Amino acid sequence: MANYIKQILILFITTFILILIFIVSSPRTDRSIPTPRGPPPVCPSTISDQAITPLKNTKHFLVSAFMDQRWNGFDIRIIGMFRRDSIQPLHCLFCCAGRLGETTPATVLVHSDHFGFPFAATDVMCRIPQDCDPTHVTLLTQPNESNSTWLPIRNKKTSGIKEKRVNFTVCISNLFGDYNNVLQYTQALEMYRLLGVNRVVIYNTSCGPDLDRLLQSYIQEGFVEIVPWPIHKHMNPSSGWLFSKYGGDIHYFGQLTTLNECIYRSMERSRYVLLNDIDEIIMPYQHSNLMSLMDTLQQQHPKVGIFLIENHSFPRMHFEPSGRFKLPQWSGVPGVNILEHIYREDPDRTIYHPHKMIVQPRMVEQTSVHEVLKSFGQHYKVPLDVCRIIHIGVGGSPKLELLHEDKRLWDFHEKLIPNVDKALKKVGLLTGN
Ligand SMILES: *[C@@H]1O[C@H](CO)[C@@H](O)[C@H](O)[C@H]1NC(C)=O
Ligand SMILES: *[C@@H]1O[C@H](CO)[C@@H](O)[C@H](O)[C@H]1NC(C)=O
Ligand SMILES: *[C@@H]1O[C@H](CO)[C@@H](O)[C@H](O)[C@H]1NC(C)=O
Numbered sequence: 001m002a003n004y005i006k007q008i009l010i011l012f013i014t015t016f017i018l019i020l021i022f023i024v025s026s027p028r029t030d031r032s033i034p035t036p037r038g039p040p041p042v043c044p045s046t047i048s049d050q051a052i053t054p055l056k057n058t059k060h061f062l063v064s065a066f067m068d069q070r071w072n073g074f075d076i077r078i079i080g081m082f083r084r085d086s087i088q089p090l091h092c093l094f095c096c097a098g099r100l101g102e103t104t105p106a107t108v109l110v111h112s113d114h115f116g117f118p119f120a121a122t123d124v125m126c127r128i129p130q131d132c133d134p135t136h137v138t139l140l141t142q143p144n145e146s147n148s149t150w151l152p153i154r155n156k157k158t159s160g161i162k163e164k165r166v167n168f169t170v171c172i173s174n175l176f177g178d179y180n181n182v183l184q185y186t187q188a189l190e191m192y193r194l195l196g197v198n199r200v201v202i203y204n205t206s207c208g209p210d211l212d213r214l215l216q217s218y219i220q221e222g223f224v225e226i227v228p229w230p231i232h233k234h235m236n237p238s239s240g241w242l243f244s245k246y247g248g249d250i251h252y253f254g255q256l257t258t259l260n261e262c263i264y265r266s267m268e269r270s271r272y273v274l275l276n277d278i279d280e281i282i283m284p285y286q287h288s289n290l291m292s293l294m295d296t297l298q299q300q301h302p303k304v305g306i307f308l309i310e311n312h313s314f315p316r317m318h319f320e321p322s323g324r325f326k327l328p329q330w331s332g333v334p335g336v337n338i339l340e341h342i343y344r345e346d347p348d349r350t351i352y353h354p355h356k357m358i359v360q361p362r363m364v365e366q367t368s369v370h371e372v373l374k375s376f377g378q379h380y381k382v383p384l385d386v387c388r389i390i391h392i393g394v395g396g397s398p399k400l401e402l403l404h405e406d407k408r409l410w411d412f413h414e415k416l417i418p419n420v421d422k423a424l425k426k427v428g429l430l431t432g433n
């Protein structure tokens with residue numbers, strides 16, 4: 001009899017433990033039994049699903065919030081676009097695992113580069129209140145304000161699935177208008193890939209129909225990441241870089257904000273970030289790819305986090321005469337064929353001459369287009385014979401005798417051409433297919 005009771009007891013306890021294990025281990029989303037008691041979570045109520053979020057009761061816009069504890073006393077950096085003439089005191093409000101945290105004062109840092117425009121790239125720094133494991137953050141004009149839109153906090157080191165770290169990310173700040181330069185875009189993307197780039201982030205306001213199709217295909221494959229950037233719905237963005245000359249609300253479609261956002265977006269997932277435009281290729285001249293270039297440079301300059309690469313223009317008005325790479329299958333593809341432009345202009349170093357950058361994102365605090373505004377590492381100007389930018393664009397000298405022949409791009413033709421063909425064929429843009 002005692003044995004019988006013992007067996008039943010053991011059976012009972014085992015079943016109980018099994019059920020307990022099942023409940024504890026089954027993922028939250030799969031649990032069909034609703035949580036029995038307790039009020040519904042008070043936060044986050046409205047989470048922003050937009051790249052640009054208007055900040056309630058202000059003229060400002062928020063873009064993204066990132067964990068950033070590189071400065072003592074601050075934990076969170078919110079990147080936004082603030083109207084410089086309307087900066088007011090703000091409060092950071094946190095959502096701490098489903099409950100509201102206390103507010104903490106916000107520190108507003110307007111970037112020094114704004115080129116005179118009313119709106120500027122802006123960082124808002126926040127401290128996390130005590131006993132708070134924050135998932136979302138928002139800003140308030142009054143500590144007692146309610147119903148604001150929450151931003152998820154990114155780059156949290158503890159947050160679940162860790163993305164694999166890649167070597168190189170290219171940030172293409174802005175795509176706008178009906179830009180449909182498909183051939184140059186494909187060639188540039190495939191050239192980046194041959195050089196060792198793992199991901200290209202593009203901020204998209206609008207683009208032409210063929211380029212849209214091409215990019216959709218690259219998104220699907222995972223090489224391109226598009227951030228929708230509908231800035232024209234919130235303000236009147238300038239397509240120029242200087243307010244006094246071009247007018248508008250913000251410099252070049254918000255380029256300064258998108259470049260900063262891209263650096264923080266890449267901080268935990270990419271060793272290096274390249275800040276250049278799609279008509280530019282950061283080209284190693286002594287190494288076959290960017291990794292061997294950076295291995296060499298970093299060994300020589302271990303404390304450097306910002307590598308400046310000089311811009312060199314290859315004017316589009318001059319064509320290579322033999323037509324060797326004027327390929328028939330590309331004749332119906334809209335856009336520029338970069339392999340046809342081999343004449344490089346010497347920059348005029350008596351005037352300001354811009355660079356583009358390869359950076360270690362963790363060493364950057366604030367960036368502009370041609371230089372980093374605030375950083376934790378040293379800068380280094382990479383010598384011309386080691387690396388330069390091949391910039392195939394409009395403008396440049398009409399005098400061919402002043403230009404130098406430079407066929408560095410041709411060194412890659414054996415792989416570049418079939419890869420470009422494959423990408424174009426995939427989206428039905430290759431002529432004769
Ligand atoms: C919030 O606080 C301000 C000033 O402290 C006060 O004027 C306002 O009425 C308060 N609003 C609410 C909704 O409590
Ligand atoms: C909160 O704000 C959202 C959008 O800003 C609005 O649609 C909603 O009605 C507001 N809710 C309350 C309770 O004010
Ligand atoms: C990053 O570079 C290293 C060293 O060259 C290489 O072994 C690795 O495969 C690269 N990773 C990716 C994701 O390309």
Ligand SMILES: *[C@@H]1O[C@H](CO)[C@@H](O)[C@H](O)[C@H]1NC(C)=O
Nearest residue numbers: 204205206207212215216226
């Ligand atoms: C870019 O944005 C425009 C406008 O929203 C959209 O129509 C287009 O599909 C987008 N393209 C990509 C590749 O995201």
Ligand SMILES: *[C@@H]1O[C@H](CO)[C@@H](O)[C@H](O)[C@H]1NC(C)=O
Nearest residue numbers: 311312313345346347354396
């Ligand atoms: C790049 O340099 C060339 C001279 O080589 C110059 O004509 C051009 O304006 C520069 N481009 C940019 C975007 O700075």
